[in-house]
Amino acid sequence: MIMTAKTPILLVIFFLSSICSVSYGQIKPDTLRIYPEEAEQLFLRNNLSLIAERLNIDQANALILQAKVWPNPNLSIDEINLNRNSTSESIPPLFGSFARNQQFTVQLEQLILTARKRKKNISLEVSNKQLAENTFIDFLQSLKVEFRALLANLLFNQETFSDLERQAQLVNKLVKAQEVQLQEGNISQASYLRLKALGIELLSELNETSEERNKLQSNLKTLMAISGSTFIVLNDNKLNEKTINKWSDMPYTALLEMADHHNSQLKIANSLKEVSSSTLAVEKAKRIPDLTVNLNYDRNGSTMFNFFGAGISFDLPLFDRNKGNIKYATIEMKKQEQLTEEKRNAIRNQLDETYKNIRQRIQLYRSFDANYLVQLEKMQSSIANNLLSRNLSLLEFLDLFDSFKSNKQLYYKTKRDIQLQACELTYIIGKDL
Structure with missing residues (x-):
């Protein structure tokens, strides 16, 4: 193969063009375009772990039935x-x-059976059933948080990929134009290579973003129990002022009250305390012979x-x-009381931290203008034209290009972080607002 001076340039242009051809906008035969809410419904209907965890409640019902028989x-x-x-x-x-x-x-x-042992055994199994139900609710809510976080990260990945793709295409055009200028002797080779290096950096970022996308796709498809060949494309359910106000205007005391009543971890702790109390009653009843x-x-x-x-x-x-078992059950009940109080304090601290974080993210998000991204997009095209017209030096172009690129990523990241914090806050208070 004969290598020419143009060969490295052509290879860079080829790779940039190749990576840009694989985008979220390209429709594949097995592409699944779906809104986040629709994806969640599919996840709740198909997830095999949820189906298996739900069977624990049926098992608890069976044990109640068994406890009732003579x-x-x-x-x-x-x-x-x-x-x-x-x-x-x-x-x-x-x-x-x-x-x-x-x-x-x-x-x-x-x-x-004496000392109401049968009734107390039934009460113990009822407490175990309540524990199974609360454990299932916690498993469901934690899995929903994980799923929603994956959706938020995939949406962030889509937006980042599309933005990098447009930037790569823009730099690709500049590389072609500057190649002509280099051949005519109007620019130095150092300036040209610096611009080409920018294209390679964008290519590397696109590859990393693509790898992250593949990982997110794999995790989502596992949770949704859909075919591995399916390519998920999320339709952006954009953040609006109503959604943001819902979180920023909610009083902290109201969220704290919700967490005290609905937090699944706290419910599990209370259920464990009830189980230990029922176990103690059963052990005390065993002192009396049947x-x-x-x-x-x-x-x-x-x-x-x-x-x-x-x-x-x-x-x-x-x-x-039965003194030993009674003492053991008594200590277990006291231990669960302490753990329940510790869990309550931990939940309140988590709520305080998450509440502050989401308000800070919302404040940052509101600092962006409504048309901020559109303006940045226009400015990137404008500085590219000014570079070609020699109204901007290469250093000025690179500085502005990097600044606009970072601000776009900051916007997408802030929007994603609000969604992630909202997921965490929903889990802490134990219900959707």
């Missing part, structure tokens, strides 16, 4: 003689020829030919009064 009675048939000898007495049959010369005993036993009552029939096994009797049995609590 112990089964026990039937035993014993002391059946297998042979007769010379000392055996003649035994008449029960009916017909059945059980002639046959000795046996029959006993029916039933366990009676009763076993029985009815029995003895055929020719005693002084009576047909003996009918009744009995009762229970453990004597002389050595084991």
Whole structure:
């Protein structure tokens, strides 16, 4: 292959053109264009982890059902003689020829739970069900936060990619124009190479943004349970003043009250406290022995030919009064009370931090004019034309270009950060506003 002086230039232009051809605007056969709200509905309907976690509630219901049943009675048939000898007495049959010369005993036993153990076990399983429900709610809300954060990051990625793409196209045109100027001797090679280096930097940023996009796409498709070949394109549900005011104007005390009543982590802590209280009640009830009552029939096994009797049995609590388990359950309940209070304090501190952060982000967002991005876009084109017309030096162009580029990214980042902080705040207060 013959290399010429133009070869490196052509390669740079080729790579810039290639990366610019892969954009979010290009419609693919398996492209899924969707609004964030629609994507969330698809996620809630299809996510396999949510479906599996929801089954824990069904399992808890099954355990409540099991706790409600009484112990089964026990039937035993014993002391059946297998042979007769010379000392055996003649035994008449029960009916017909059945059980002639046959000795046996029959006993029916039933366990009676004392100290309301059955009711307390049901109460324990109800507490476990409430824990399962609150755990599911927390899992759902945390997964929604993760999903919404991915959506916000993908939207940020789309906007950044499109902006970098336009800038790469602009620099690509400048590189072509400056190549002609270089050949005519109107500019130095150093100036030309600096401009070409800018194009390579943009190419590198596009590659990094594309890799980040692929990662976001993969995570979203996993959560939504859709085909790996699908390419997701989010329709921008733009931030509006109403949405921003909803967060900035909400009183802190109102958010604090919502967090105290609806925060899923706090609900889990309270459920664990209820479970420990129910467990303590069950352990205390175990101090009282259960009763076993029985009815029995003895055929020719005693002084009576047909003996009918009744009995009762229970453990004597002389050595084991379940003190260890009661003490353990008591300590567990005290521990859960402390952990619940700690969780409440942590949630309030998280709320305070997130509330301040989102207000600061909103304040920064409001510092941008409504047409700020449009103005920056026009200015980037304008300084490119001024560079070609030699009304701007290369250093002035690079300085302005970098400043406009950074401000665009700051705008997109601020908008994304508001959405991320809103996700976090929603999780803390435990509900959507």
